[in-house]
Amino acid sequence: MKSNIAIFGSAFNPPSLGHKSVLDSLSHFDQILLVPSIAHAWGKDMLPFDIRCQMVEKFLIDVDLPNAKLSRIEEILYTPGDNVTTFSVLNNLQELYPEDGLTFVIGPDNFAKFSSFYKADAIMHQWSVLACPETLPIRSTSIRQRCLNGESIEDLTTPLVNDFIQQQGIYRD
Numbered sequence: 001m002k003s004n005i006a007i008f009g010s011a012f013n014p015p016s017l018g019h020k021s022v023l024d025s026l027s028h029f030d031q032i033l034l035v036p037s038i039a040h041a042w043g044k045d046m047l048p049f050d051i052r053c054q055m056v057e058k059f060l061i062d063v064d065l066p067n068a069k070l071s072r073i074e075e076i077l078y079t080p081g082d083n084v085t086t087f088s089v090l091n092n093l094q095e096l097y098p099e100d101g102l103t104f105v106i107g108p109d110n111f112a113k114f115s116s117f118y119k120a121d122a123i124m125h126q127w128s129v130l131a132c133p134e135t136l137p138i139r140s141t142s143i144r145q146r147c148l149n150g151e152s153i154e155d156l157t158t159p160l161v162n163d164f165i166q167q168q169g170i171y172r173d
Helices: 017-024 049-063 073-077 086-096 120-126 140-148 159-168
Strands: 004-010 031-036 068-070 101-106 128-131
Touching: 004 017, 004 086, 017 049, 031 049, 031 073, 049 068, 049 159, 073 086, 086 101, 086 120
Parallel strands: 004 031, 004 101, 031 068, 101 128
Antiparallel strands: none
8 A cells, every 4th residue: 555655854953843843734644754964965064963863763752743753864875975865865765665655845945945956856756845834933043052052942842852952962062
């Protein structure tokens, strides 16, 4: 039986309640794969991939969506010094799920620059693309800035992610 799978890629640096608001709108999918970027296409500085994956795992426990899980596909596809393209991610996930329909979920900030994605036309032709606005516009940048200022982030992320960030002293310098 064919499943519908949402592919939700992000830096997840860190996961926020904004990310949760996107997940909440994807609950009709059979499966949701959260795909952290291993190397940001536009050179954004991020925490190491493993730390962000740990935060995504904690985030998934908190959001408690049984159809959502972490995908480390970018780790498999990564060659140091190169970016992992959305096209490559989708192509490889389609090989892993050959009978299933994939929908690439993109936020409004990236949708505006979607035409600059590698093989954007091919992505639109081969897969569904869903522009999904955050109903709760919380940016990971705000979380990082508050941590730097020593301020609380409890209202911006989930409890386990908050605890992890506090215990590890992440984003303080």
